[in-house]
Amino acid sequence: MKKRLAASIYLILPIMLIAQQQPYPHLRNVQVQARVEHEKGGQMFFYSYTVTNGKTSTGNIARIEIDISRGLNTLETDTIGLQFENDGYTEKNFRLDFPGLAERIVPVGYLRTPPGMWSGGNTNALTASYDGVREHAIVPGQTLSGFELMSKGLPGIRRCIVSPYFDVIALFPDPADTTTTYYVPPVDSVRQAVKFRGWTVGPAAPPASFNxxxxxxxxxxxxxxxxxxxxxxxxxxxxxxxxxxxxxxxxxxxxxxxxxxxxxxxxxxxxxxxxxxxxxxxxxxxxxxxxxxxxxxxxx
Missing domain, CATH: 1.20.1440 (de novo design (two linked rop proteins))
Structure with a gap:
């Protein structure tokens, strides 16, 4: 009995050590502050976001997504005057590149991104997304501003999803690379679990028939x-x-x-x-x- 117990402890200890060496990159107490300005005498709204990674997070923020989906029977706003990530990008380009998607989102332009390797673009998940490389990800306790959208959509309460930099190879090493047998949770489940989900203010479409x-x-x-x-x-x-x-x-x-x-x-x-x-x-x-x-x- 003692030999079996000792063998169990021997197997468990390496598992615990592996988990301690590479903890999952959980995001906690993330804050996404939104400020909105309206173009005087015009239709354009400017949405500025400041993102703070909580001090207790174990991951670095590498993606910020804001819901820009457009509901049924809502007003369709045009893209005239919007600035896109690439110079010279036009409304025609947008609709050609995203057939079907363009009709399901509130059009937004990416006015500014923070210094460093951050870029903005729309996703198939109907979100406006800012993505940063590993070296410029927001570390725990850090605040980063400079995420700016422009849109003719009115301010509404929107879901935001913040994701950490996720190193699949480091978090889920190939079992063939180790002599220790241990349980590895499904990658997608962990990827979803470590994200931060909250609410912010972002562009929304008012009803097409106004009451x-x-x-x-x-x-x-x-x-x-x-x-x-x-x-x-x-x-x-x-x-x-x-x-x-x-x-x-x-x-x-x-x-x-x-x-x-x-x-x-x-x-x-x-x-x-x-x-x-x-x-x-x-x-x-x-x-x-x-x-x-x-x-x-x-x-x-």
Whole structure:
């Protein structure tokens, strides 16, 4: 019995040592901060992202993806004025290179990438993706900015996926290369498990058939989701914003568009004032509430 136990310990120890030598590159407590600006007098929105890798991560960030899928019955925005990764890239090139895909995403341009070997492009997963080489990946505790998209899509709440640099050969050595027999989990399962998934603000397409009351409800939903996501820091301001949106809704139902417009303008003014004060709401909540309310005002 003692001999069997000793043999078991002998087999387990090498396995533990291998795991300690090459831990899986898990990403933890990743932060993706979004700031949005609107072209004055134009249709273009500019989305800037700052990414921080959590100190407790064991992997380096090498890919940032933001959902840009376009839902059914949503407004199709053109690519005129967008800048692509390659100089001279046109709307025609885009649609030829991505037949079918072009109709399923909100068109975006890649205005800027961080210094180093980072590049931007659309993926078959309907995401806008920034990819960096191993030497320029974001290490634990590091913050990197300079990820900038441009789009005519309105700010919406979007899923973001952040992936580490994934060295398959180092993590999953060929069993023939070692004398130790040990369990190797499926590569794809580990690849998915080490990613960080969260929410950010990115380009979204509004409904093709616009209903002002329904869009007002969308803004109210953005407000509640922002509070749940921690983007409205001072929860005391929620009631005041709620009241203005409820009043605007009643006025729209009554067909009093001018009164609703005035109420919504007061809503935007309050959002701007809260943003200037700081520590009331984040840049994400500011973009969602301000620009979508202004879009509604422009339709009245």
């Amino acid at each position: 002002p009351i329904a869009w007002g409800d969308t803004i109210a939903s953005f407000k509640h989701q922002s509070a749940d996501l921690g983007w409205i820091i001072n929860k005391g301001i929620v009631n005041s914003l709620d009241q203005k949106l409820e009043n605007a809704r009643k006025q729209l139902v009554q067909g009093n568009n001018n009164a609703a417009k005035n109420t919504l303008e007061a809503f935007v003014n309050e959002v701007e004032a809260l943003n200037k004060k700081g520590k009331q709401l984040t840049s994400e909540a500011y973009a969602l509430l301000k620009f979508n309310a202004e879009y509604l005002i422009s339709k009245l």
